Amino acid sequence: MSAHPSSLPPAGAPGAARRPAAAVALPFWMGELALIRLPLLLFAFTLVLGSLLVVLSTWYLNSQSDAMIRAQQARNIAFDQFNHVENEKLEIRDYQPQFIALRDKGLLGEERRLEWVDAIRQIQERRKLLPISYEIDAQQAFKLEGQAALGAYRLRGSRMDLHMDLLHEMDLFDFLHDLRQRSYYTIQDCSIKRGAGAPNAAVAPSLAADCTLYWLTLGSAAPGSER
Incomplete structure (x- = not known):
């Protein structure tokens, strides 16, 4: 026998019983997070620490690379300086004999006018030349036509006008x-002409030479001197 609808309690009546809401099912792995939480934290810490170590390693590598480049540059500079010193030592060894020869012949330093005069006298006596007359002017700056690297030295010249009576041309060439x-x-210039010998002279010159010479010296440049 079926129940009449009027016999059912109305919806919303105080006596009506409520059905419980259905629970939402969570993924199965959410329940296991608590089990792996510590390993996850350790993994995250290790990842951060590893990244930091990579950054620090990269910075240290770059700084060491820069330091190596600077050390290499300093080494190259020192090597170049060493080579320069060694080359100067070789040049000094190679050119020292020439320097000594130039100094001994009076090119370097102050002019040696007395030595020039004495040299002329000795050559005249040894070669048995006729009397020689000359005049030496004051020393002046001597300019070359071309450019020459003289460093801290300046070339100077003292003009000498020379007259010689000659028996033959070789007297002049031997003297010079x-x-x-x-x-x-x-x-600078030199000319030879026939001489008029004195009729009563024991040895009469047949030629006469007039020359203009410049005695050369290399001396240190005075401060403020013209370059």
């Missing part, structure tokens, strides 16, 4: 050759 062995000079 011997004079060059004793000192440094350059000839």
Whole structure:
């Protein structure tokens, strides 16, 4: 026998019983997070620490690379300086004999006018030349036509007007050759003409030479001197 609908209690009546809400099911792995929470924290800490170590390692590598580059540059500079010193030592060893020869012949330093005069006298006596007359002017700056690297030295010249009576041309050539062995000079001009010998002279010159020479010296440049 079926129940009449009127016999059922109305909806919302105080006596009506409520059905419980259905519970939401969580994924199965959410329940296991508590079990792996510590390993996850350790993994995160290790990841952060590893990243930090990578950054620090990269910075340290770059700083060491820069330091190595600076050390290499300093080494190259020191090596170049060492080579420069060694080259200077070799040049000094190679050019020292020439320097000594130039100094001994009077090119370097102050002019040696008395030595020039004495050299002329000795050559005249040894070669048995006729009397020689000359005049030496004051020393002046000597300019070359071309450029020459003289460093801290300046080239100077003392002009000498020379007159010689000659028996033959070789007297002049021998005199100039011997004079060059004793000192440094350059000839500006030189002329030879026939001489008029004195009729009563024991040895009459057949030629006469007039030359203009410049005695050369290399001296230190004075402060403020013209370059």
